Amino acid sequence: MSATVNSAATPARQPRGYNFAFLDENTKREIRRKLLKAVAIPGYQVPFASPELPIARGWGTGGLQITMAIIGPEDVLKVIDQGCDGSVNAVNIRNLLVKTTGVDTTFDTTAASIVQTRHRVPEEPMRADQILVLQVPIPEPLRYVEASEAKTREMHGEMDYSRMWVYLYENIVQYGEISIGARYPSLVNRRYLMDPSPIPRWDVPKLSMSPTLHLFGAGREKRIYAVPPHTLVEPLEFEDFRFRVEEFSGRSCLRCGATDTYMNELFDRVSGQKLYACSDSGYCDKRRAAQERRAD
Amino acid sequence: MAVEQEIVLTVRNLSKLYGPGCPDCLSLTGPEAGTNICPRCHTIVACNGVSFELESGEILGIVGESGSGKSTLVRCLYFDEDATSGECCFSAFGDGRANAFAQTSQARRYIRNHLLGIVYQNPLMGIKPHFTAGGNVAEKLLTADVYNVSAIRQRAAALLERTEVPLARMDDFPAHFSGGMQQRVQIAKALANNPPVLLLDEVTTGLDVSVQARVLDLIKEIQQDLGIAMLVVSHDLGVIRILADRTAVMQHGQVLEFGLTDQILEDPQHRYTQLLVHSTL
Incomplete structure (x- = not known):
């Protein structure tokens, strides 16, 4: 049934032999159903049935399946990896999606309707008409403290997060602060503890009360969860001992001069200096282009 | 002694069966039958219609041989095991009329975290050897919704000092402690949330005699200073004699005899109690 429906909608650029967006319609429907459930229960990890995929699990297949299930021919896609549009993982996923859907792509966050990302939330605030899809390696925040999946599900069910708290307490005792960098455990909608995927602490506050829909997909573990718009994280x-974001005071991007972004540290072997550059390459390029226009 | 005491815990007709169960399990087992295994369906009747009331600030002893059901009773009260039937009411929960066994797992967790403390025979059941000593106490405080690190550390330090765990070892792992010290960490943890009811399951068994004496002193002190009601389970009449105000004697899952500890030890009424008292003295 799905084949006939989709052949009509198939864009001219799409090669033969594939359904639109690679996955067959039944698989997409399964993922969409689980997405609806995930949105209905913010932060709850919903298991989903997942088919064989064209790239190995653990290489962004969770995010990829979500994107494939929600993308349409009119969408404009942006794919980033560690904030960068040009790194290998992002390029390959973008190429695959373009090949199987024929959608337009962009590097500009504000121009995209779907942004698939690994490890970052874009610097520019996103809107209600956009969706952010995050690739998740380890969906279970309690995996730090409990190895058994059966136990962690029970702990979520009873909202028993004391062991996570003890882990944080022991961290403070040992290091004088909470040493978790990425994957900072966060409570969604005052109910479920969530692993916000390995985004830096810098990006966690951006998820809270945002107008954008955030979808999280873990391909290896076959779990989907969501932070719907206007949800507390x-x-x-x-x-x-309050939560703190990373500290970049006194540092500026060597390319665009920004002082208010999440930055990568670069080491110049010749001068022995530490240099900093925006992790969000799309935003950095946009700022540089604007600076050049002003200079002209 | 005649002063009317507030009752903090009421247990009525608590039974715990392991097995398929049949209508005759409870009547075909017990001290008269001389067994706790139902002859008809081979169900093990670990606890059979146990009832008692625990008054605030008192220590109630439960004594009996191995397999008499005393530990099962404690485990049911701490919700480690689901009681098969019976009621259990805490004065501090649901006006003292709500049956704790019938509550949702969240409500039972609340009771466990806020109204109960437990000390197991094996310290490693009550504490996590790879959390620090302070972290173990912190865990109990965190379950009782204290989210302030310095407050947690102060309270943990006070409790560990109280239970004679050297403060220098507060941030060490109990995995590296002696058995007696692990047991004291466990007691500190059990006391952390100031529970109105403390369950002690064979706390001194397995400790050497001098350590036993100090742990018993500690328990007695805690009871006198903090007025916590305690349920002390032991097969050792010596422990019961030192600690308990009132005592219940259990055999084959049933309570045989119940009364003031002195009375039970000096003038045992039931044949089994007589045997128990005379064999130890």
Whole structure:
């Protein structure tokens, strides 16, 4: 049934032998159903049935399947990896999606309707008509403290997060602060503890009360979860040890001069200096282009 | 003694069966039948219609041989095991009328985290050897919704000091502690949330005699200073004599005799109690 429906909608650029967006319609429907459930229960990990895929699991297949299930011919796609549009993982996923859908792509966050990302939330605020799809390697935040999946599901069911708290307490005792960099455990909608995928702490506050729909896909573990628009996301913190984002004060991007972005540290072997550059390459390029226009 | 005491815990007709169960399980087992295995369906009747009331600040002893059902009773009260039937009411929960066994797992977790403390015979059941000593106490406080690191550390330090765990070892792992010290960490943890009811399951068994004496002193002190009601389970009449105000004697899952500890030890009524008392003295 799906084949006839889709052959009519198939864009001219799409090669033969594939359904639109590679996955067959039944698989997409399965993923969409689970997406609806994930949106209905913010932060809850919904298992989904997943077919064989053209790239190995663990290479962004969770995000890829979500994107394939929601993308349409009119969408404009942006794919980033660690904030960068040009790294291998992003390029390959983008090429695959373009090949199987024929959609337009962009590097500009504001121009995209779907952004698939690994490890970053774009610097520019996203809107209600956009969807951010995150690739997740380890969906279970309690995996730090409990190896058994059966146990962690029970802990989520009973909202028993004391062991995560003890982990944070022990961190403070040992290091004087909470040492978790990425994957900072956060409570969604005051109910489910969520692994916000390995985005830096810098990006966690961006998920909270945002107008954008955030979808998280873990391909290896076959789990989908979501932070719907205008949903509270609270990083775990003690009354006297507050959650903090990374500190970049006094540093600026060597390319665009920004001082208010998440930055990568680069080491210049010749001068022995540490240099910093925006991790979000699309945003950095946009700022540079604007600076050049002004200079002209 | 005649002063009217507030009752903090009421247990009525608690039974715990392991097996398929049949209508005759409870009547065909017990001290008279001389077994706790139902002859008809081979179900093990670990607890059979146990009832008692625990008054605030008192220590109630439960004594009996191995397999008499005393540990099962404690495990049911801490919700480690689901009781097959019976009721259990905490004065601090649901006006003292709600049956804790019938509550949702969240509500039972609340009772466990806020109203109960437990000390197991094996310290490693109650504490996590790879959390620090302070972290173990912190866990109990965190389950009781204290989210302030310095408050947690102060309270943990006070409790560990109280239970004679050297403060220098607060941030060490109990995996590296002696058995007696692990047991004291476990007691500190059980006391962390100031529970109105503390369950002690064979706390001194397996400790050497001098350590036993200090743990018993500690328990007695805690009871006198904090007025916590305790349920002390032991097969050792010596422990019961030192700690308990009132005592229940259990055999084959049933309570045989119930009364003031002195009375039970000096003038045992039931044949089994007489045997128990005379064989130890």
